[in-house]
Amino acid sequence: MSQHHLNLGRTEFGNSSHAGTLISMEEALLLLGEWVTNEKLQLHMKQVAALMKAWAIEKEGADPMTARAWELAGLLHDADWEKYPESHCKMIIEELERRHIDPAVIHCIASHGPKYFGVEPESKMDKMIYVFDELSGLIHASALVRPTGYEGMDIKSVLKKMKSASFAAQVNREDISDAISRIDQSLEEIIRFILDHQKQVY
Numbered sequence: 001m002s003q004h005h006l007n008l009g010r011t012e013f014g015n016s017s018h019a020g021t022l023i024s025m026e027e028a029l030l031l032l033g034e035w036v037t038n039e040k041l042q043l044h045m046k047q048v049a050a051l052m053k054a055w056a057i058e059k060e061g062a063d064p065m066t067a068r069a070w071e072l073a074g075l076l077h078d079a080d081w082e083k084y085p086e087s088h089c090k091m092i093i094e095e096l097e098r099r100h101i102d103p104a105v106i107h108c109i110a111s112h113g114p115k116y117f118g119v120e121p122e123s124k125m126d127k128m129i130y131v132f133d134e135l136s137g138l139i140h141a142s143a144l145v146r147p148t149g150y151e152g153m154d155i156k157s158v159l160k161k162m163k164s165a166s167f168a169a170q171v172n173r174e175d176i177s178d179a180i181s182r183i184d185q186s187l188e189e190i191i192r193f194i195l196d197h198q199k200q201v202y
């Protein structure tokens with residue numbers, strides 16, 4: 001979701017000796033509050049965070065710490081977008097490196113737009129943030145134009161919105177297909193998962 005494309009020029013992030021080091025959700029929300037005033041952008045990150053956490057627990061059988069790593073990546077992946085649009089991704093990565101955060105979290109954030117940042121998703125966590133990022137936005141935009149919001153929205157109506165290029169035109173459909181092609185689950189399964197988990201977050 002960016003018109004500025006900054007290739008990060010590197011594919012190694014953080015320090016492996018910091019594996020397992022995370023900041024608390026309170027601290028992450030504080031950082032978000034300092035860097036992001038746009039409530040829509042904050043909501044987008046909170047929605048992706050909720051999806052990442054739910055997926056980790058329900059589909060990957062993640063332990064609480066791993067689930068928090070997934071959640072943290074979702075919550076901070078666009079944290080520098082508003083303040084530093086020209087160096088989106090670079091700034092939040094450097095901030096998390098300064099805070100000695102688990103390199104898996106940093107790599108996940110760095111790979112959420114492979115075409116833009118030049119970092120390929122490797123882990124399942126990397127692949128899922130890429131999957132959720134644009135689709136979450138498209139589904140939220142769909143909910144906003146429906147009189148009943150998320151209530152009663154089905155997979156078919158989401159697919160229809162996806163095919164309509166003028167709807168939420170900033171959502172990159174190619175990125176969605178590319179992201180889905182990298183995982184074992186189908187687009188329909190992912191849409192179902194988002195519909196089931198995203199409506200609680202607003």
Ligand SMILES: [Fe+2]
Pocket residue numbers: 001044077078133134
């Ligand atoms: Fe995003």
